[in-house]
Amino acid sequence: MIAALVQKDVKLFFRNQFFALITAMGLVFYLLIYFLLPADVEETLPFAVFVEDMPADVALAEVPLGDGLAVSTFDSEESLIQALQNGDYMAGLVLSAETMAAIGQGEAATLNVYYAPGTPSEMRGAVDSMLGSALNAHMLPPDAAAAGIDRVTEVVGLNVDGPLSMRDRILPTLVLMILAIEVMGLATLIVEEIEHGTAQALLITPLGTGQFFASKAVMGMGLAFVQVFLIMLLSGGLLVAPLLVTLALLLGCLLITGFSFIIAAIARDMMSVIAWGMMGLIILVLPSLAIVFPTMGSGWMDYIPSHYLIDTLHRAINAGATLGDVTANLLTLLVIGAGTLVLGSMVLRRRFA
Amino acid sequence: MAQPAISAQDLTYRYGDLVAVDHVSFDVAEGEVLGFLGPNGAGKSTSVKILTGQLRPAEGKALLLGQDITRRTNAVQAHIGVSFETTNLYEQMTAVENLNLFARLFGIHDFKAGPLLEKVGLGGRDKERVANYSKGMKQRLMLARALVNNPRILFLDEPTDGLDPVSSQTVHAIIREAADKGTTVFLTTHDMVEADKLSNRVAFINRGQIVALDTPARLKREYGKRAILVEVEMADGDTEVREITLDNGDTPQMLHDLFQSERIVTVHSEEATLEDIFVEITGRGLHG
Numbered sequence: 001m002i003a004a005l006v007q008k009d010v011k012l013f014f015r016n017q018f019f020a021l022i023t024a025m026g027l028v029f030y031l032l033i034y035f036l037l038p039a040d041v042e043e044t045l046p047f048a049v050f051v052e053d054m055p056a057d058v059a060l061a062e063v064p065l066g067d068g069l070a071v072s073t074f075d076s077e078e079s080l081i082q083a084l085q086n087g088d089y090m091a092g093l094v095l096s097a098e099t100m101a102a103i104g105q106g107e108a109a110t111l112n113v114y115y116a117p118g119t120p121s122e123m124r125g126a127v128d129s130m131l132g133s134a135l136n137a138h139m140l141p142p143d144a145a146a147a148g149i150d151r152v153t154e155v156v157g158l159n160v161d162g163p164l165s166m167r168d169r170i171l172p173t174l175v176l177m178i179l180a181i182e183v184m185g186l187a188t189l190i191v192e193e194i195e196h197g198t199a200q201a202l203l204i205t206p207l208g209t210g211q212f213f214a215s216k217a218v219m220g221m222g223l224a225f226v227q228v229f230l231i232m233l234l235s236g237g238l239l240v241a242p243l244l245v246t247l248a249l250l251l252g253c254l255l256i257t258g259f260s261f262i263i264a265a266i267a268r269d270m271m272s273v274i275a276w277g278m279m280g281l282i283i284l285v286l287p288s289l290a291i292v293f294p295t296m297g298s299g300w301m302d303y304i305p306s307h308y309l310i311d312t313l314h315r316a317i318n319a320g321a322t323l324g325d326v327t328a329n330l331l332t333l334l335v336i337g338a339g340t341l342v343l344g345s346m347v348l349r350r351r352f353a
Numbered sequence: 354m355a356q357p358a359i360s361a362q363d364l365t366y367r368y369g370d371l372v373a374v375d376h377v378s379f380d381v382a383e384g385e386v387l388g389f390l391g392p393n394g395a396g397k398s399t400s401v402k403i404l405t406g407q408l409r410p411a412e413g414k415a416l417l418l419g420q421d422i423t424r425r426t427n428a429v430q431a432h433i434g435v436s437f438e439t440t441n442l443y444e445q446m447t448a449v450e451n452l453n454l455f456a457r458l459f460g461i462h463d464f465k466a467g468p469l470l471e472k473v474g475l476g477g478r479d480k481e482r483v484a485n486y487s488k489g490m491k492q493r494l495m496l497a498r499a500l501v502n503n504p505r506i507l508f509l510d511e512p513t514d515g516l517d518p519v520s521s522q523t524v525h526a527i528i529r530e531a532a533d534k535g536t537t538v539f540l541t542t543h544d545m546v547e548a549d550k551l552s553n554r555v556a557f558i559n560r561g562q563i564v565a566l567d568t569p570a571r572l573k574r575e576y577g578k579r580a581i582l583v584e585v586e587m588a589d590g591d592t593e594v595r596e597i598t599l600d601n602g603d604t605p606q607m608l609h610d611l612f613q614s615e616r617i618v619t620v621h622s623e624e625a626t627l628e629d630i631f632v633e634i635t636g637r638g639l640h641g
Contacts, residue, residue, distance in 0.1 A: 197441030201498070204405055204435050205458040206427040 025279075036300065044070040045127070048092035048114075050080045051100070069130070077112075084116045091115050091127050103135055108148035111135075166292075171237050172313040173288035175228045175249070176306055179256045180284050182227065183263065184277035186220035186256075190264035191273055194351070209352055213261070213345050220257040225249060237317040244316045244323055251330060252309040254337035259284075261344025265351045287311070305340070308333040356419050358383045358506050358537035359404060363413035366399050373399040375561035376413065383505075386528065386538040388552030388569075390545070390627065392637060396561040397541045398438075401508055404539065405435055417506060431459060434504035436495045438511040438541075444484040448475055448494050451483060452501055459502040473497045474523050489520035496524060506537045513547060525551060545627040555627060559635040569627060576633055577625035583608075585615040592618055 047069040072089070074080040080092045094112040102109035111131060115124055132149045193199040202212060228249050232238040238245050259280055267273040287307035291314050301307055312329040315321035323330075357380035366374040374396045381387045391397050402408040404415050406426040415422045417429045443451055449466045456464035470479045473493040483491060492512065499507060509528065513521040528551055532538050542548050548555050549569045557565040565572060579599040584592050597607055611617070625633070 196444075197437065197439055198443055200407070201435075201437065201441045201455075202458065204407065204430055204433075205455060205502075206431045206460070207458050208427055 045091065045123075046089045047071050047127075048074055048080045048083055048089040049095070050074040050077050050092070051095045053097040069127075081114060084114050089116060090119055090123070093131060103149070108150065110150045167235075168318050169292050169314075171232075171235055171317060172310045173285065173292055175231060175252070175313060176285055176288055176310060177281075178227050178231060179224055179252055179309075180277070180281040182220065182224040182253075183256045183260045183280060184273055185223070186216065186260035187263040187267060187273045187277060188270050189219070190216055190260070190348070191267050191269060194264075195269060199352070203352070209349060213348065216261075217257050217341065220260050221250075221253040224253040224256055228252070232317075237313070240320070241316040241322075244321070244326065245313065247330060248309055248312040248316065248326075248333070251333040251337050252306075255305055255309065255333065255340055258337060258340025258342075258344040261341065261348045265344065265347035305333070305336045308336070355383065357381055357416075358385070358418060359387075359539065360416040361400070361404065361413070362416070364400065364403055364410050364415060365412035366396075366403060366408060367411050372561050374403065374410070377558070377561070377563050378413075379556055379563060379566055381537055381539065383537055384532060384535045385553045386532045386540060386551050388548035388555035389539060389541045389558065390543075390548055390555055390631065391558035392543075395558045397558055398510065399561075400558065401435075401510060401539070401541060405433060405508055406430055431502065432505045433508060434499035434502060434506070435508045436492075436499040436510060436512055438514060440488070440491045440495065442483045442491060442494060442498070445482060447482055448479045448486075448497075451494065452498060455498050455501045461502065464501065469497045469500060470494075472500075472527065474520075489516045492516055493520060493523060496527060500527075500531070504536060506539065507531055508539045508541075510541045511543065512540070513542075513544060521547075545631075549627055557631050557634060559631075559637070564634050565630070572627065572630050573624050576630040578623040580623040582619075582621045582623055583611055584618040584620075585611070586618050596623070 049071055050073065074083065074092075077094050080089075080094065083089050084092050092114040094114070096112075099109045099111060113124075113128060113131065115127075135149065190199075193202075199212065203209060229238070229246070232245055232249065263273055263276045263280065267276050283304060284306040287301045287304050287310045290301060291310060308329045312321075312326045312333070315326055315329075359379075359381040361377055361379050364374050364377045365372065377396070377400060379387075389397055389400065399408065403410050404417065404422065406422045406429060409423050418432055420429050422429050443454070446454070448470055452466040452469060453464065456466075466479065467476070470476050473496055475490060475493060475497070478486070478490070483494065486494065492515075496509070496512060499509070507528075512528070513524050516524065525547070528538055528540070532551075538551075540548065540551060552569060554566060554568050555572065556563050567575075580596050581599065583595050583597060585595060586592055595611070597604060597611070601607075
């Protein structure tokens with residue numbers, strides 16, 4: 001009997017085209033996400049080095065800076081910093097001729113070490129120690145006393161004062177989670193209006209379709225904005241850069257309203273809104289992983305629209321970024337947000353038609 | 354001649370290859386109640402959707418109050434009220450909130466929901482959430498919503514479908530009152546008795562085409578049999594039904610003799626019902 005019921009349920013499940021589609025798409029989608037994420041374990045640390053006036057007879061690859069460092073050389077200090085800012089390397093060392101000479105003579109020397117934004121403090125400490133030991137061992141004559149090495153470390157890109165607490169790292173993610181949930185809320189509201197026929201009743205009054213959409217956009221943006229604004233206000237994030245954060249939040253709300261419209265256009269009921277919404281939520285949240293867990297970032301995550309919101313908020317509240325620092329982010333967010341809203345309105349209008 | 358409230362001119366609408374409305378033309382005068390009758394899938398709802406601006410006709414045009422509904426949709430919609438067949442109210446809101454919302458959409462600032470709710474018999478439960486209402490109450494609230502803007506044309510789609518007799522009576526009274534005040538009523542219904550009772554004229558639609566359009570009385574005369582059936586009691590207590598044709602010259606005498614010589618039990622006219630007429634014209638039933 002149970003087998004018969006199970007058989008019946010399987011049949012009914014796959015006769016429902018939506019669930020059949022979402023099951024198949026889900027499998028493909030989640031596998032895609034899985035395979036897009038880096039598969040290799042990073043056993044070596046990508047490390048950038050610039051040596052000023054490097055003697056022609058010294059091959060840097062021979063310098064045993066330490067096991068686990070994958071060393072690349074650069075032509076200038078500027079290009080090294082740029083590579084770190086791009087996220088290609090986690091740490092970089094600049095060795096001036098003066099420094100090399102001092103170490104070689106066993107004298108006190110100062111090392112300039114740069115770190116990419118988000119490098120954990122533990123990692124920085126480990127690299128600093130490793131560099132000191134390696135340079136002493138390589139450059140000093142055998143049995144010579146170790147040179148005193150002072151390290152000047154600098155984090156390039158974001159000007160983060162000291163290590164970030166988990167709550168500071170996770171704040172932009174929380175904002176994004178709220179917005180993503182709001183995507184589902186607004187999409188459900190619209191789908192219910194369509195399914196229950198109330199939209200039909202509204203549109204038979206002098207209310208136009210454009211006004212109907214506008215009301216939903218205002219509602220979606222308003223509701224989302226109030227929530228994220230409160231979160232930022234109560235957490236103190238808003239106080240760091242009120243204008244910048246508010247602007248970023250507004251643009252984020254614009255983006256999610258567009259997504260809501262798209263989901264409302266393709267979803268048939270609340271369940272399908274949740275199914276589509278979860279897919280969207282996973283995608284939107286991915287860029288925030290790079291901030292919460294700095295070593296987890298991947299370059300392709302920058303192509304996800306929410307990256308521009310997350311990155312802006314992170315820079316504004318955790319690194320004291322100014323409007324000039326994040327203008328490109330905000331403009332990109334504005335263009336993508338407006339584009340998504342226009343696209344969403346178009347596909348939703350087709351459903352109404 | 355006065356301008357008709359509704360003028361359908363060669364309306365055509367297709368769903369893919371299916372012609373749902375096929376070159377339909379008719380006029381409805383101001384203050385007239387037109388019963389729009391037909392079986393499921395005949396094209397009734399599609400016609401209503403075109404007339405109310407929800408669908409754009411593939412061919413032809415619909416003028417409401419002299420304005421093309423396709424071109425002046427919002428302007429025309431300001432003067433119409435629609436009660437849908439399926440309930441589409443905001444169920445988590447109260448009756449008053451539902452009506453107030455629609456009044457605002459119509460730009461009515463001094464709207465009072467109370468009198469309208471009293472009229473449809475919902476006076477005592479106006480603060481209750483609509484989700485708790487019975488089907489009849491919801492249907493009456495839908496009618497009240499359709500009347501919010503004091504419409505010049507009222508579209509009613511199966512307004513009494515599934516209602517108890519008392520609720521139906523209330524709805525009928527409201528329709529009649531609206532018509533008496535000059536509102537044009539476009540009544541879509543399966544209920545032939547209702548259509549007969551309320552409509553000045555009825556239109557039969559079948560497979561997307563209007564197959565008959567006239568007053569119920571004329572249709573009955575045209576398609577009915579002019580005869581009366583007299584049931585008489587026989588000497589042994591049994592009854593017998595005799596048909597007397599009305600158009601013969603000796604009909605009065607025959608009736609006189611019958612009443613003189615026999616004990617009459619019942620007398621019925623052989624008037625056709627609207628459903629009989631529909632079947633006769635289309636060869637199919639209204640519920641098919």
